[in-house]
Amino acid sequence: MFKPELILSDLDGTLVDSVPDLAYAADQMMQQLDLPARGVDSVRLWVGNGVERLVKRTLTGEMYGEPPSDLLAKAFPLFMDCYGDTNGQRSQLYPGVREGLVWLHEHYRNLGCITNKSKRFTRPLLEQLGIADYFGIIVAGDSLPAKKPDPLPLTHCMDFFSKKPEQTLMIGDSTNDVQAARNAGCPIICVDYGYNHGEDIRLSGADAVISHFAELQRLLPL
Numbered sequence: 730m731f732k733p734e735l736i737l738s739d740l741d742g743t744l745v746d747s748v749p750d751l752a753y754a755a756d757q758m759m760q761q762l763d764l765p766a767r768g769v770d771s772v773r774l775w776v777g778n779g780v781e782r783l784v785k786r787t788l789t790g791e792m793y794g795e796p797p798s799d800l801l802a803k804a805f806p807l808f809m810d811c812y813g814d815t816n817g818q819r820s821q822l823y824p825g826v827r828e829g830l831v832w833l834h835e836h837y838r839n840l841g842c843i844t845n846k847s848k849r850f851t852r853p854l855l856e857q858l859g860i861a862d863y864f865g866i867i868v869a870g871d872s873l874p875a876k877k878p879d880p881l882p883l884t885h886c887m888d889f890f891s892k893k894p895e896q897t898l899m900i901g902d903s904t905n906d907v908q909a910a911r912n913a914g915c916p917i918i919c920v921d922y923g924y925n926h927g928e929d930i931r932l933s934g935a936d937a938v939i940s941h942f943a944e945l946q947r948l949l950p951l
Contacts (some may be wrong), residue, residue, distance in 0.1 A: 816851025825943035
């Protein structure tokens with residue numbers, strides 16, 4: 730593996746297991762709508778494409794279902810309020826993440842966090858878990874006109890640090906992240922413990938797959 734001059738990391742499923750909070754908020758939303766709760770196992774399969782898509786999946790019970798527009802209009806603000814109340818209370822860093830970020834920050838310096846999560850929730854979650862200060866830039870799903878798998882969040886970070894795609898490494902957990910990296914022209918390492926809609930991330934075409942965030946210390950040269 731080459732020595733990157735910029736490292737960009739996904740958030741949910743890569744650094745943080747946020748599903749317990751998301752599932753709690755989704756079930757609270759459903760309860761207020763007098764609809765059946767979906768539970769953690771279902772929500773774990775549905776996260777990764779932004780809040781609106783998660784709400785749609787929760788309402789329909791389908792990956793690409795489209796609920797009635799009036800129901801979505803009623804449900805979306807309920808979810809946002811519920812998640813705002815619970816954000817960070819049940820989420821946890823994955824094993825090795827804090828250790829890995831300390832090492833990356835010490836040896837690589839230029840770190841960015843790119844997520845499809847709303848910026849309303851992104852920084853509060855990072856701060857609650859004590860890792861916000863490791864990142865020189867944080868790009869949320871609604872920070873820019875497009876989100877992953879569009880390359881814009883990645884190229885925006887590259888421009889911020891004045892780095893090129895061949896100097897940049899993406900770290901993620903999903904096919905969405907792999908597509909974003911490929912669209913931006915940079916390599917990607919994926920973790921195998923995150924959210925990829927139940928599919929084996931090894932089939933996504935990532936440049937490497939690791940099972941523990943701190944394994945980056947073995948892969949990346951000093």
